[in-house]
Amino acid sequence: MSSGILHEDGKIGTNEDFSGLAGLLESAISGVRASAASSTKIMLHLDQGGKNQLYTWYFGGLLKESPNLDFDVFGLSYYPMWHGTMEGLQYNLNYLATTYNKEVCVVETAYAWTTEDGDGEGNVFISGDEEVGGYPATVEGQFEFMNDLESIILNVPDDKGIGYFYWEPEWIPVEGGTYATSAGVAYKNDTVTPSNTWDNMTLFNFQGNALDSIKVLNKPCENLLTNISFEQNGITTSPSGWNVWTSDSSDENTVRTEYGDAYDGDYKLTFWDDKEYSCSVYKTYTNIPNGTYKFSIWAKTNGKQDVLQLYAKNYGGSELDTTIETSDINWNIFSIDKIVVTNHTLEIGVYSVAGANDWCNLDLAMLRKID
Known part of the structure; x- marks a missing residue:
């Protein structure tokens, strides 16, 4: 959505004109609220989750055009090798949650467990991405990244970090596999070599066996500390739990x-x-x-x-x-x-x-x- 939706009607125009996009989003949201699923949470999703400048520009312009836009959650894509640092992600999540008093969710993320190529057709994550991403392309490195991401989300103030989605955990290499079915490729008039460039960022190995890192999808372990933000007791020299x-x-x-x-x-x-x-x-x-x-x-x-x-x-x-x-x-x-x-x-x-x-x-x- 970073350039708008349904171009040309919903494209962000010259001079930062968000009017077309705002109008389409208002109509779409009104439709959801008028439906039987009126209590459904509505999310607006952008990429580059570690780059706060994009989000301040985008939502600043959008909400200036439509100050009462009725949505519930900021969705962010975040891949550390492409979308900025983990510190940048933490800052952006905190900024969005506290500035707009809304929940935040990382709705697309992944990391490599190997730099090997499962189908011989190349990968989007290659060896140089380890240095940029900050973690080794190993099962342990993948697990460490997801644990750190989980901690970042849990550290968003006022419990407004609601979770993440891993994409795409089961996209292992299979014969003839690509980004779409043959019918979908034909519909787009596209010509592609059947390949899977994501096969080293799954949670399964090339043979379909679950990696040890899949355990990161278990329910997050609770914070063992109590009175974690020193809110109990008011002003005191003896904070409870410490x-x-x-x-x-x-x-x-x-x-x-x-x-x-x-x-x-x-x-x-x-x-x-x-x-x-x-x-x-x-x-x-x-x-x-x-x-x-x-x-x-x-x-x-x-x-x-x-x-x-x-x-x-x-x-x-x-x-x-x-x-x-x-x-x-x-x-x-x-x-x-x-x-x-x-x-x-x-x-x-x-x-x-x-x-x-x-x-x-x-x-x-x-x-x-x-x-």
């Missing part, structure tokens, strides 16, 4: 929740003191299933602390740390991606050693079992 530690020299309110300028909801957790301080907020588990976990949290900070980091320890391996870097204007997400628990025990948290007036804000924490 343990707080401060050094003897710190004031009792060095760690506290504050109202306003939050990433998710109304409250955030703040580290601050007018003198040097050390503190942490953490959670300990003593009977969790062994497996691989991911811990993430959103943060803003002046970045001048001696130490400011996420950590994971007591899980059966060496302590893992991720530094929270300077982010004093926008919220950014920081994570520890592969915490392999082998003893049913885990402590995760955020630790700071800071000077006077150094500050950090935290919000929307997540701990999920990913494998």
Whole structure:
């Protein structure tokens, strides 16, 4: 839809004229609302999900022409080798959800599990796409991409990220196969060599056997943390669901929740003191299933602390740390991606050693079992 629909009537015109497109969408939506399926959610879908500039231009122009356009969901296509970075996708999803107060959904995505060619006719994903996409073209790399995508969607504020669709999971190479049936190709007066250029981005191997990565389609593992956005208790120095530690020299309110300028909801957790301080907020588990976990949290900070980091320890391996870097204007997400628990025990948290007036804000924490 990025150039409109049903050209020429619904084509976006010169000087960014969205009037034709807006009129067609208004009519189509009115038809749905007048039908027996009037409660059906209506989605508007664009490609290039990691490129916010396209979405601000497109929906800015469309909704200027039709401010009350009655739709429910923003749909985005996202392929990391073509459509921008994962960080760009997260930003765009968050922007759409918070700016327009609507749900968002990644309605088309995939990644390669190999660079081999199942039918010998070429593929759209080739070896150089691994570097751009950011993941190896292996079954494990495909699984890792989908897990990261799932986390991005779950991190959209106010639970407005509703899911994703994998395209096209079962399009394995078969004799004579192409993008359409022979009748469809003939109808378009097209001439194509029967081929499947998508056969290395399926969730099945070339023989039709399910890959291990297909387990990513199981129901997402729940967030094991509670009070994840520090919304409970109002303003407090003892947020429910968390343990707080401060050094003897710190004031009792060095760690506290504050109202306003939050990433998710109304409250955030703040580290601050007018003198040097050390503190942490953490959670300990003593009977969790062994497996691989991911811990993430959103943060803003002046970045001048001696130490400011996420950590994971007591899980059966060496302590893992991720530094929270300077982010004093926008919220950014920081994570520890592969915490392999082998003893049913885990402590995760955020630790700071800071000077006077150094500050950090935290919000929307997540701990999920990913494998």
